[in-house]
Amino acid sequence: MPPDLSTIIQNTFRAMVAEMNTSLPGEIVSYDFKKRQPSIKPLIKKKFLNDDTLALPIINNVPVIFPGTSKIGMHFPLRKKDSVLIVFSQRSLDKWLESGKDVDPQDTRKFDLTDAVAIPGLNSFNKSNFATNNEDIVIANNKEKITLKANGDIEMGADSLKKLINDAFKSQFDSHVHNVLTVGTPAAQGGVTSSPTVLAGLNPILVPPVGIPIPTNLAGDAIPASSITSKVKAK
16 A cells, blocks of 8 residues: 555655754864864764664864853863764854854755764763762863862862972072071171071071070070071972
């Protein structure tokens, strides 16, 4: 028997829907960092009414959606094998991508594979979460993390914290000195302290601030090593 009208309508509708693309998970094949354009492989095959399947082609020059505006934004690295959500535009993106303005699409295609945009961050459930709880904000890059705790505290990985105290700061700290007035024989003289180090048996002796009595052993004698505060280098 030939199909009735309702079956013909249903099959026609299904065929139309089968040609419509809305969104799919994808995987980055390659990435042009300067243009922010990856090539992406869709990860779910197309399925036909007769149960046949077809792998979808790689989509090239896909715009990436990073959080931000024209003046403020965030960028993070994208690499091969990273997962993304591919969203297909209702109309052709070609003219809009050229100008970013209100345009006539000049094409009748809808929800086409070539009009895809990519949103990084979609992952399958078999990939672990780098966050350890559902309260904190975590920024991670490989094994390094910066965590904004719910109570306002900020935690950083050991290597990240070390980089904040960089070589330039360490060099300045280790080499800093102070101008001082020293008491010796025959008279008081000006001078500078040593750079940070472990001090012992210092002579001449630093003059105490105004108003503080001078110790009796100040007459040219060294302050005992046990009375000197040691200065240590930055680590």
